[in-house]
Amino acid sequence: MGLNLDYSDGQTPLDEEEKEGLLIPSVANKGELDEFEQQNIEEAIQWILGRSLKAETIFSERFVKSLHERMYGEIWKWAGQFRKSDKNLGIDKWQIPVALKTLLEDALFWVQNETYEADEIAIRFKHRIVNVHCFSNGNGRHSRLMADIIVEKLYKRSVFSWGAANLSKESRIREIYLRAVKEADKGNYQLLIDFARS
Ligand SMILES: Nc1ncnc2c1ncn2[C@@H]1O[C@H](COP(=O)(O)OP(=O)(O)O)[C@@H](O)[C@H]1O
Ligand SMILES: [Mg+2]
DSSP, rough: OOOSSSOOOOOOOOHHHHTBBBBBOOOOBBHHHHHHHHHHHHHHHHHHOOOOOOOHHHTSSSHHHHHHHHHHHTTTTTTTTTSSSSSSSSGGGGHHHHHHHHHHHHHHHHHTTTTTHHHHHHHHHHHHHHHTTTTOOHHHHHHHHHHHHHIIIHHHHEEEEOSSTTTSSOOOHHHHHHHHHHHHHHHHHHHHHHHTTO
């Protein structure tokens, strides 16, 4: 076999941003990091599982932050805290609290007034909160878990299947997902709703 310059996914080194605030110094590469994060996320799901939650609770800054903290608190020092730097994705860091507040108020209104059906409310919320990009990392997974919580806790529906794939990794299914996200950017949510139930 010749020299393999192509890192397999499990060996992708962490970039500077990913190393910052890492609470487990032994993590050497992206594959290991993904596994630690996944374990932590499963604990967050356990925390959520038996609880009944009202719309007023779910759509609060406190809940949005504590869910992120529960998902990543064992891995990242900054889990559950709004990001302190600007990204290529998301709005200016100073606008996060107000943009999130607006979104939380809108979502509560949609639920109380049945503006859209359940899946559409969850997916619209998911899409908008990712575009706020509240945290330094983990926003995609956090937004999908928020959507799952909305349909399960508020509508007693089953959680989304999200293409039945790990969307954090490069894959054909992730490409389909990102195409649906871009359609949603233009105000067309149907592809993303269909994807979430596929
Ligand atoms: N053009 C894009 N490329 C990559 N991710 C995008 C794009 N547009 C929106 N996103 C969203 O941003 C998320 C990535 O943000 P990130 O904070 O790294 O989340 P995570 O670490 O959970 O993947 C994606 O899951 C996706 O929902
Ligand atoms: Mg990420």
